[in-house]
Amino acid sequence: AYRFFLPEMTARATRRLQTEAELRRAIEGGELILHYQPQVAAAGGTVGCEALVRWQHPERGLLAPDQFIAFAEQSGLIVPLGEWVLREACRQQVHWRASGFTPLTMAVNISAVQFRRRDFVARIKHVLAETGADPAHLELEITESALMDATPELVARFEELVELGLTLALDDFGTGYSSLSYLKRLPIGRLKIDRSFVDGLPDNPEDVAITSATLSLARDLGMDVVAEGVETDEQRRFLRDRGCEAMQGYLFSRPLAVDAFTAWVEMHAANPP
Ligand code: C2E
Ligand code: MG
Ligand code: MG
DSSP states (O other): OOOOOOHHHHHHHHHHHHHHHHHHHHHHTTOEEEEEEEEEETTSSEEEEEEEEEEEETTTEEEOGGGTHHHHHHHSTHHHHHHHHHHHHHHHHHHHHHTTOOOOEEEEEOOHHHHTSTTHHHHHHHHHHHHTOOGGGEEEEEEGGGGSSOOHHHHHHHHHHHHTTOEEEEEEETSSSOOTHHHHHSOOOEEEEOHHHHTTTTTOHHHHHHHHHHHHHHHHHTOEEEEOOOOSHHHHHHHHHTTOOEEOSTTTOOOBOHHHHHHHHHHHHHSOO
């Protein structure tokens, strides 16, 4: 066989190797940080938070997940990265509990690459044991891409996770390879209505139809719902009036570094919006 060779190919490969080395250093060397975004109840009060990773890059500044998560998934580094995130989120939950802070559900994003690994449940158990985190206040967010093949093995994995006492949430619901049959077969506790559907509320008829249908589907299946990307008071009122119990979005707060987050929660407990 023969292949064409272009100088760009080595340049690209070199860049990849360099990025990989940098990201590895970031995971091991403490350059990753978590920001926390509050989840508020429609009735008022903070009920939980979502942990969102950032990379404090020494030259490029604070990087958002869309700048490195896809690369981490392709390179396999999502496995140690995801484990760092889970451990850090669990540690934070334990720290808050020990300091008498309001108990909040901690939601952690799990990549399909992590979830599909055979040792996934064992790793979760390990982190829970190591940190002493309370699974009753832990939620794992997975996307529909993790469910593409709901094999018996995968179903068993879900059940094992739920037996640990934690909740499984379906992130970006309705944007992936939606198949309603997995809602029937898998013990999913919560649906996250994607920002792209909340965006057009309350005027866009398609978005109204999709969010209303999702809310009634969740209610009839006995699942909780959280709406993502709530930015306006009209969106909040629309969702509240249709029975959406929890929301998350810039209307309440952006994701915040830990100190700003705790200050935000305390301020809102003192004077609810
Ligand atoms: P996601 O899990 O759907 O997280 C919600 C994203 O929407 C966050 O972006 C959040 O900052 C943003 N957001 C929240 N409220 C609003 C709003 O009102 N308006 C707008 N325009 N955006 C809002 P972020 O932090 O950039 O994260 C993007 C995605 O990266 C996440 O989407 C998640 O899929 C992924 N991600 C973040 N952290 C992790 C992680 O630790 N592990 C994995 N595997 N993925 C992660
Ligand atoms: Mg999420
Ligand atoms: Mg989402």
